[in-house]
Amino acid sequence: MTATSTAVKLSAGTVGSLDVPGPSYDRSQVTTGIVHFGVGGFHRAHQAMYLDRLMNEGKALDLGICGVGVMPFDLRMRDALVSQDCLYTLVLKDADGSWEPRVIGSIVEYLYAPDDPEAVIEKMADPATKIVSLTVTEGGYNFSPVTGKFDATNPKVVADLQAGAAPQTVFGLVTEALVRRRDRGVVPFTIMSCDNIQGNGHIAAEVFTAYARLKGEASGDAGLGDWVAEHVAFPNSMVDRITPVTTDEDRAQVAERFGIDDAWPVVCEPFTQWVLEERFTDGRPPYEEVGVEVVPDVEPYELMKLRLLNASHQALCYFGYLAGYRLVHEVCQDPLFATFLLDYMNREATPTLQPVPGVDLDVYKPQLIERFSNAGVRDTVARLCAESSDRIPKWLVPVIKENVASGRDVSLSAAIVASWARYDEAVDEQGEPIEIVDQLADSLKALAQQQQDDPLAFVKNTDLFGDLAEQETFTKPYLATLASLHEHGSRATLENLVANAR
Ligand SMILES: NC(=O)c1ccc[n+]([C@@H]2O[C@H](COP(=O)([O-])OP(=O)(O)OC[C@H]3O[C@@H](n4cnc5c(N)ncnc54)[C@H](O)[C@@H]3O)[C@@H](O)[C@H]2O)c1
Ligand SMILES: O=P(O)(O)OC[C@@H](O)[C@@H](O)[C@H](O)[C@H](O)CO
Structure with missing residues (x-):
């Protein structure tokens, strides 16, 4: 569906002229400090929204988000976001039929990993990156719900474990970045899962450590698994905001009601909650200032x-x-x-x-x-x-x-x-x-x-x-x-x- 002819294509150049609230901060000054895998509807309705709130208060401007996609489906997200300077419209839909829009600016770059895995690895290896966060769905953690153990037989994992292979999976990409940080003496980033899995931080620790052990064994780097287990932080979190799949009707309505031609807006309920465990290796945004509950036990x-x-x-x-x-x-x-x-x-x-x-x-x-x-x-x-x-x-x-x-x-x-x-x-x-x-x-x-x-x-x-x-x-x-x-x-x-x- 094409947007109505009067709608303005969303971009860094047009956002200031829209009749919808948007970033009050200078996005050209925002630098990447968070790399996020799985930029779908939920990440954009939740984590990126909280960060945008902080940025609107002039905070966390060194912790902008670089979105990363690894799945074929993510090509569409790359094209949509890159076409509009990674800006997008978030619409809160109330039960009374009212819509509350805001343009979110906290995602500042997007990388599609199959295009250039090396760029994704170096982005994470950069000391400026403090957090690698994930919403890769429950299945993305590749573990058995019965045993809780990592599935090393997954063909993509098997491929990533081959010597010299360019990593395709989130495990291969993240682990290679951690190896580079360790070898360069850079403190490891925090891996922050925001998926709906009980003990999502514990599970992330289990699967990333398991992969690192396998990679270490395959590459003669015997201590790698133990090093990841000891030095990487994996906070647990509870995340909540009902975010349905964006429809063509949503796109058309965003154009009609707000005059924004947005390739991929996000719609969600007004309710939002994030309870996050205080466990980070290298700092974090002051999320508690914008409604996140940061607690010792999630x-x-x-x-x-x-x-x-x-x-x-x-x-x-x-x-x-x-x-x-x-x-x-x-x-x-x-x-x-x-x-x-x-x-x-x-x-x-x-x-x-x-x-x-x-x-x-x-x-x-x-x-x-x-x-x-x-x-x-x-x-x-x-x-x-x-x-x-x-x-x-x-x-x-x-x-x-x-x-x-x-x-x-x-x-x-x-x-x-x-x-x-x-x-x-x-x-x-x-x-x-x-x-x-x-x-x-x-x-x-x-x-x-x-x-x-x-x-x-x-x-x-x-x-x-x-x-x-x-x-x-x-x-x-x-x-x-x-x-x-x-x-x-x-x-x-x-x-x-x-x-x-x-
Ligand atoms: N939608 C919600 O209401 C909601 C609310 C709370 C939490 N969540 C969590 O967020 C997750 C994503 O939800 P969404 O609505 O954004 O879905 P979505 O389909 O819009 O996005 C999912 C993203 O995960 C990526 N992905 C899927 N499998 C992957 C894999 N194996 N490796 C790497 N990336 C992979 C996809 O490519 C896509 O980028 C959910 O599975 C859930 O754990 C969603
Ligand atoms: O997105 P999933 O696969 O984790 O689960 C489907 C829904 O239950 C979920 O998306 C909820 O809408 C969400 O967890 C509300 O916060």
């Missing part, structure tokens, strides 16, 4: 967010899709679904949480339903159904395992897993095909299709579920829900689950 916040918000997203998406919904707010404005979500949160997620400093869960949980119900955001059920094999094992399976181990009921969590298994049969309740978007789509569909003969086939996948298929506390409600989904459909199944929970 774990209670992470558990709360991943098990209440993210797991609830999975709780609503398959049942919602099967019931005919395509937009998240429509699902959550349906009282049956809202009740089911709150039942899951109260009965099964909450008993696995720790006390969360400063947070009243009785306020937080209904607030989630309100956020999900924001009709302005137009988040899609499809976004939540995608890459489920990276999400359910990391967010919901730990809740189930903890409850099973403590002898508590898991009926609702088991039902959510059953709804995923039913969804992955790839045919909806009207007999129409469902497109399963998942890197494991083929194997998941094959398992789901076997469940007419073997109803436990899907959950016998031990890579995703460990030994849950052998736990009767889990299998009993799982089998009951799966049978009900086949026999009565999504809505009637939910009605029954909700009634039984009373």
